[in-house]
Amino acid sequence: MLVWLLHYRGGIDYDSYDGYRVFNVHPFLMFCGFIFLSGEAMMVYKTVKAEHFVQKVAHMILQLGAFVLGVVGICAVFKFHDMQSIEDVYSLHSWIGIATISLFALQVKQKTQKIPWVVGLFTFMFTQTQTTRATLLPWHICGGRTLLYMSIAAALTGLMEKATFMQLSHSREARLLNFLGLSILLFGIFVDLSVALARYV
C-alpha cells in the first residue's frame, strides 16, 4: 500500500493543498489503521499471553485505536470531496463503509463491568450480569467477524472504484492494486480462521 501511495500516487499528507495527497490518507488509515488494528484486536485473546483482564484491556485499546484512525481516515475523504467539489456518499463503497464504522461504534457493548473508567467515555453502555454477558458473547464474536468482513468488503470496493475510475487495465499499478486487494482479503480471512479455528486447538 505504501509503495502504491508514495511511489505511484504522490504521497500522503492530510494538510496538503493537493487534494489527491489528502485523499491518500484515506486508504492508508482505513487499512493500516482501522482494518489492521481491529484484526489484531480480534486475535488478542490468542496472541497476548497474559491474564484475561490484560487481554481485555489490550483488545479494547486496539479497537479504540482502530476506531479513531478510521474516523480520521473518513474525515480525509470528506475533506478531499470538499476540496474537489465532488458529491459525497453516492457509491456502494461509501454506503458499506459508513454502515461498517457505525455498527463498529455500536459493538462497544461489553467489557464495562471490569473496566469502570471506560464507562464515562461510553455513556451509552449498560452494565450486565454474568448471565447476560455469557448470552451476548457469541453475538459479540459473530458480530465482530461480520464487521471484519464488512470492512474488507468496503476496502475492496474502494480499491475497485479507484482502479476503475483511473481506468487502469493491464498496467503495473493495476497489478499492484490487485495484489494489495488480495492481501487485504487474505488478512481478513486469516484473522477469521485464526480466531475461529483456535476454538478447536
Place this chain on the structure above:
Amino acid sequence: MLVWLLHYRGGIDYDSYDGYRVFNVHPFLMFCGFIFLSGEAMMVYKTVKAEHFVQKVAHMILQLGAFVLGVVGICAVFKFHDMQSIEDVYSLHSWIGIATISLFALQVKQKTQKIPWVVGLFTFMFTQTQTTRATLLPWHICGGRTLLYMSIAAALTGLMEKATFMQLSHSREARLLNFLGLSILLFGIFVDLSVALARYV
C-alpha cells in the same frame, strides 16, 4: 437485481447478438445461482428437517447446482469480453471471483464415504476415516464461510466496477445498485450468522 437487469439494462440472453444482454447473464447467475444456492446449501442442516443423510444430499445437490450455474455465469462474461474485444481478467473483481470459484471446487472434499455414487463424479476425492472427518469438519465449515464472504466480496467489487464504469452517480439506477449490493452483503451476513449462532441455540 431483475429490475436492474430487465428494466435498466435491456434484459438477459446468453445467445443474444447484443453483448450487453450476454453480459447480464453474469450478475444474474453469479448471485441468483452461485451465491444464493451455496448460501442455502450452507443453511441446509438447520432448514431441512430430515435425517442427516438427506441433509447431506441436499447440501451437496445445492452446492453442485451453485457451482454449475457459477461456471455458466463466468462463461457468459468471457463470451461478452470476446464479443466486445475486451481484455480478460485484469480487475480485482475478476481475480477475487476466479480465486473463489477455484477454491470452491476444491472444497468438495468430504461426504464421499456415505454417498458412493458421487465418487465417480469427483475422482479427485479421497475416502476418509471417521477421525479424519471429525478433524476436517471445522476446516470445512470455516472454509465454507470464508468462501461465502469471498463470493460476496467478488459480487460487491463487480457491482462497484460496473457502477464506476457506467459513471452513475446520484441517479435512480445508482441507488438501486447500491441497495442491491447492500442486500447481497446482508444475505451473506445472515447466512453466516444463522449457521454460526445456531450452535448456541
